[in-house]
Amino acid sequence: MASSTTASPSLNLAIKNSCVRENSDLFLRGRNLSLKSSFIRSSSLRLNRIGSLRIQSKSRIISANSAQVMEQSSIRAPTIVDVDLGNRSYPIYIGSGLLEQPDLLQRHVHGKRVLVVTNTTVAPLYLDKVVSALTHGNPSISVESVILPDGEKYKNMDTLMKVFDKAIGSRFDRRSTFVALGGGVIGDMCGYAAASFLRGVNFIQIPTTVMAQVDSSVGGKTGINHTLGKNLIGAFYQPQCVLVDTDTLHTLPERELASGFAEVIKYGLIRDAEFFEWQEKHMDSLLARDPSALAYAIKRSCENKAEVVSLDEKEGGVRATLNLGHTFGHAIETGFGYGQWLHGEAVAAGTVMAVDMSYRLGWIDESIVKRTYDILQKAKLPITPPDVMTVEMFISFMAVDKKVADGLLRLILLKGPIGNCVFTGDYDRKALDETLRAFCKS
Amino acid sequence: MASSTTASPSLNLAIKNSCVRENSDLFLRGRNLSLKSSFIRSSSLRLNRIGSLRIQSKSRIISANSAQVMEQSSIRAPTIVDVDLGNRSYPIYIGSGLLEQPDLLQRHVHGKRVLVVTNTTVAPLYLDKVVSALTHGNPSISVESVILPDGEKYKNMDTLMKVFDKAIGSRFDRRSTFVALGGGVIGDMCGYAAASFLRGVNFIQIPTTVMAQVDSSVGGKTGINHTLGKNLIGAFYQPQCVLVDTDTLHTLPERELASGFAEVIKYGLIRDAEFFEWQEKHMDSLLARDPSALAYAIKRSCENKAEVVSLDEKEGGVRATLNLGHTFGHAIETGFGYGQWLHGEAVAAGTVMAVDMSYRLGWIDESIVKRTYDILQKAKLPITPPDVMTVEMFISFMAVDKKVADGLLRLILLKGPIGNCVFTGDYDRKALDETLRAFCKS
Secondary structure (H helix, E strand, O other): OHHHHOOOOEEEEEOOHHHHHHHHHHHHHHOOOOOOHHHHHHOEEEEOOOOEEEEEOOOOOOOOOHHHHHHHHOOOOOEEEEEOOHHHOEEEEEEOOHHHOHHHHHOOOOOOEEEEEEEOOOHHHHHHHHHHHHHOOOOOOEEEEEEEOOOHHHOOHHHHHHHHHHHHHOOOOOOEEEEEEEOHHHHHHHHHHHHHEOOOOEEEEEEOOHHHHHHHOOOOEEEEEEOOEEEEEEEEOOOOEEEEEHHHHHHOOHHHHHHHHHHHHHHHHHHOHHHHHHHHHHHHHHHOOOHHHHHHHHHHHHHHHHHHHHHOOOOOOHHHHHHOOHHHHHHHHHHHOEOOEOHHHHHHHHHHHHHHHHHHOOOOOHHHHHHHHHHHHHOOOOOOOOOOOOHHHHHHHHOOOOOOEOOEOOEEEEOOOOOOEEEEOOOOHHHHHHHHHHHOOO | OHHHHOOOOEEEEEOOHHHHHHHHHHHHHHOOOOOOHHHHHHOEEEEOOOOEEEEEOOOOOOOOOHHHHHHHHOOOOOEEEEEOOHHHOEEEEEEOOHHHOHHHHHOOOOOOEEEEEEEOOOHHHHHHHHHHHHHOOOOOOEEEEEEEOOOHHHOOHHHHHHHHHHHHHOOOOOOEEEEEEEOHHHHHHHHHHHHHEOOOOEEEEEEOOHHHHHHHOOOOEEEEEEOOEEEEEEEEOOOOEEEEEHHHHHHOOHHHHHHHHHHHHHHHHHHOHHHHHHHHHHHHHHHOOOHHHHHHHHHHHHHHHHHHHHHOOOOOOHHHHHHOOHHHHHHHHHHHOEOOEOHHHHHHHHHHHHHHHHHHOOOOOHHHHHHHHHHHHHOOOOOOOOOOOOHHHHHHHHOOOOOOEOOEOOEEEEOOOOOOEEEEOOOOHHHHHHHHHHHOOO
16 A cells, blocks of 8 residues: 555565564565665565565665565574564574574674673584674674683672673673573573673573573573572673574483473463473474474474563563472572572472472362473473472572562462463462472471 | 642642752651652642642642741752653752651662661761661661772672672562662662662662762662773663762762862863853862852752763763763773772863863863863862873773774763863874873873
């Protein structure tokens, strides 16, 4: 309709309604057009009801054979999940071979200097590839890196200072971009460094573990641990984009793989019954690293997370529900020592405890307890806390949880059919005590 | 007008247009009404064109003899300067005896627990008074404090960790309030701690130095130093309110007093010629701590700062102009060692250098150079950098300034009549070199 009222060149392509964002990026890439973000902002993209995409520009002529574009692009087209946060919105790109598509990353780089933050495990595997993706066809970009020791036990202020030392020593300025290449620990630390360096610089996430791809890289929670508790120091700071190249999972150790599935299972339990049922059927494929099963699980997890984060960025309410099992889990990580168990392992045991407590409160059927046990066991995740954990330790470490408000410990508990939960401090304290006693030897 | 269309009880008071905010707070306090913030939110406050304030409530009856209220309140009525930042807006209360008005502080406390962050110099003078103001008539509030060593050289990560250690060790939660009681160093550190603790808790500033009252407590810049540069790690984080009790200046050492005037003079030079002329006439009164002169200088400085911050919270452009003399000044502080000179002393010498460079560029008259020298000397501030500073040191330390973008050093320079400045990287580099050589022995 609008085309008849303007002289601007335009391109119409019939696409699937659900793929608007994917395809708007896709066409540009597929056409090999080198479009600056300022051009994209100055263009108008509109979707009408029957799903046709219009790209208009006052300054350029765009034309293409749509069928040809679709064909060229289908090979490695990323799935895109949008995190809708107003002027802090950003895309999550999900797919195979994305690190071989330089423009995906480069369109989100600000300035000419990039600092890649990674660790001793990931650097030998993917650092060169990322540097190449950042600089390919763009020689004005200079990339430096800082390689941190690997592991949750290094997620502290001392390690964070190494990032600042590097950035300041190398005279990075406000127009720099920090790139997190690694798992959740790297993403959290690099994000907090980006939030704090010169009071905030541009930030990109390239998660390389299931845990980071389905959970920690999305939503802007960044931070470090304190000896007394997890993630107690940090910031809400959103990235410019998250790039999930599923090929990076080929090198992921089995324990790490399973750890990530704890968060995937969480999404099913708290808000997506259909996804939970899919997982019950496809856990074997996930453990066998079937690419399409992994891609689907990551996409669906990111969609769940993006929706929750869009509703409640700063965790005033519904976002807290993403922490099912985490309050118990954080106590395990703190009490058992960071790095003894992986985060997802602690969350798995914590989920069992939260589900047990929900059942004791009479809020869920026994069948849900059983299905939770079954799927976690199938995913090769622990279903009880480590023996060293005592009732006293749980009580003590849970008291510093961020969800405590005015002294009241609020928990995420299941209530009703699978896919439903509550975030509440209004529960019978007896049920919590019984759960703790049931899972601890002393 | 609206009163005839509603049955709600209402109160009309004739007030001066410029004092709306002051008086709306004032009347409530003067009437000794204990109004919860939820009530205030649910009430409607309207100002019509002739300056009459209407307070309406659906749930309560408010009536008062306005003359009586005005009289009761006039003794210690705070001046209020609003910092307009949308949903992050907040008031700056300025006046004598404000720490004896508990409701001013208490209305901005969230939760039941308060952590006062102060230093070894200020704690013996004002900590008891602040604790009393926070708890008077409100026994449910519990206040703890952390007392840091005093001085710019302690504005680092080690000292910041003491705040986190205290907050976490004492199990403060998200519904806590951090209060900064002290000068700029305390405000910056407490603010960054509040921004980072559990990813952000409520924050109140009680500045006790001229420097903090006219500049650093307003506008949400928080952070710490790195050995290689000032304020390189931090966050933009706005307080709930700033409370400036001018009585706290009675105990301020003379050097600290003068240091603060460097920022006062800055506002005149960059954007307020009339204020600069006022300062030229009243510098003696300011140095003699004349209460009304101090109150006026603080108010006018805060108005200038609030206006700039409202236009540009994150320092994308105009806010940078508040850093006149600071790029040279930061180099002095870093090169000379934190704490050798006070911040304002370094800024004063830096201002002379920026003005000198502006003159060399042909951007200002010689008379402005002279007036700048004169007023800084009158304020007993240094007008040359310390002898240890070399050209090389300036160049090296200025290169890590936050205003560097893509390698280009941008500076704030005067241009045109007094009260006008530019923030630019577009200047003849020769002028900078000449200025550095003129002020350094080697």
